[in-house]
Amino acid sequence: MFQRSLMAGVALAAMTALPAAAEPKITLKLSHFLPPVHGIHTDFIKPWAEDLKQCTDGQVEVQIYPGGTQMGGVANQQEQVLAGVVDIAHGLTGIPRGRFPRTSIIDIPFLVADAGVASRTLWKLYPEYLKPEYRGLKVLALHAHNGGVIHTRDTKVTSMEDLEGLRIRTPSPAVSMMLEELGAEPVGMPPGQVYESLQKGVIDGTVFPWDPVKSFRLDEVLDYHLDGGVYTVSFFFVMNQRKYDSLPKGVRGCIDSLSGDALVARFGDWWDKWDQAGLDAVKAKGNEITELSDEERARWREELQPMINRYLESLKAQGVENPQEIYDAAQKYVSEFSN
Template sequence: MTGKMVSALFASAMLATPLAQAAEVVLKVAHFWPTAAISQRKVLEPWCEKIKAASSGRMECQIYPSMQLGGTPPQLYQQAADGVADIVWTVPGYTAGRFPSVEVFELPFMARDAESTSRALWAYYEKYGRKDFAAVHPLALHVQDPGYIHTNKRQITKVDDLSGLKIRTPTRVTTKMFTALGATPVAMPMPSLPEALSKGVIDGYILTWESVPSVKLHELTRYHTETDASQPALYTAVFAMVMNKKRYESLPSDLKKVIDDNSGVEFSAAIGRAWDEAGPPARQMAVDRGNVLNMLAGSELDAFKKIGEQVSREWIEEMTAKGLPAQEMYDSARALLQENRR
């Protein structure tokens, strides 16, 4: 076979084999967790695979974990609003007071499991939260698995044990709660926890089981205080996955449909379910290390719940003074939680 014949056959083969097409849309997705966290492995990566498959490869993600696009976790929402990122996943409560509507789900002893609470939260958002998130296009609103108290200095068996302890709190509501419990709250994003704990800047933190091993906190903690699983959780935090509004609106209708089909109540519930499923294995890691676990129940838990009721009353009064229908919002959240309870 001559060189010319080989060249001709090669050219013919190239024409017969379609070249891989670059995606029309590459979405920059930013979050604050490390790559090993459930948020990326069990939620973001599968979600990105779904939208790529559903768009026949026309749309894909480029994920930026651990704040790789710069800034700090509290700035993530604004990064989405400004278009620094196309999609972010963040904690609205990191920006105190900016999202008053969804704070009701962070009140003490509201949530049980993350899946049903996330379903309730999305339904609540559609009724009360659209104004707060008007600068972006929300894809999911969800909560974590139940949150507990984790400490080093001493075990927490009653309210008085918290007196004087410096406890990391993630949101404005939890800061109010732990102030009322006698602790000294220290607000900081989750990625700052390991260093703050190891250097003694804080004596403990409140966090869900799922998040503890994601930054190896079980290796830095001695005591873990849970609450009676038959009761609503001490606390949970609201998370939001949101998209830059102009980026969403610029998509052709068929790609918008791909986003729409993979966002909303079912996506929110699926994220919650991922957290619920990740909680027990994460807890077992603390058990395997020989850390001390105890549970608040009975009269000890009632004392915490009494203070929680006080915090909820104060939240209703505060939001009412700001012109919000706070009692209605609170009652609606409770009704939705009951309606969606598993």
């Protein structure tokens, strides 16, 4: 009897001496389409994952799948998150086409040329105008790049006449319509295929901001650059809503604190840094850079206005009831944030 009591006491003492059960470890899969050398990976995605681990005291580990990996295809980012193949993804809203028609309004030429202003405008538009496009997704950030540049291999472009017949890689429907209106032949393709396509003469040029010139080594296959800041392109950073809802409250709080307003506000400075690296690469090679003249810019604006009207009208067929209202709101916020 005494022995049984002693053993019970020892067992009880051992149980009370055990530490409280640790929180279960959580692994989240995050994919994006850019190479690991790009600033999106080095300055944004990787530090974001590390900050989430630190905020959760090591409870959350993020596995990152960049471009070039099995989950890094540019056309698959949204569907991978919705299907639960990955938990979080960063992708281009224009590839594949037609999935984010409301968001694509930010891509309309001459609307905005500053990444910070464009990103804040998108985030301001999201709750009232863009949210229906992201069903099933927890939107962590929307953003855009600095004004795009027309990069060409053999033909120097300074006017719309110089674009006539050139095959130019395009990132989104709005930019495709812009190029077509200016006389070029838009060719849709993922960013990762541009180098080889330029090298083999499949395309004559591409539209990008400066940053991919460095990260995709395009300075090696380009000679001319027309810097006009005529358009931008938008991106999403999203999480599977069901996965988010299933996480402990503290983890959700950490994700929220690292996303939204605080994250969107950083893209302006980030993109200036990334663009500078691309511009430096072009200058180091000795490529020719031309600024779009004020006179030519005015011509482009006049030429592209009918295209802008057609583009907005075309969105109605894609289920956007109020494209002009969204465009007007975007113009208002661009003006507001620019000042």
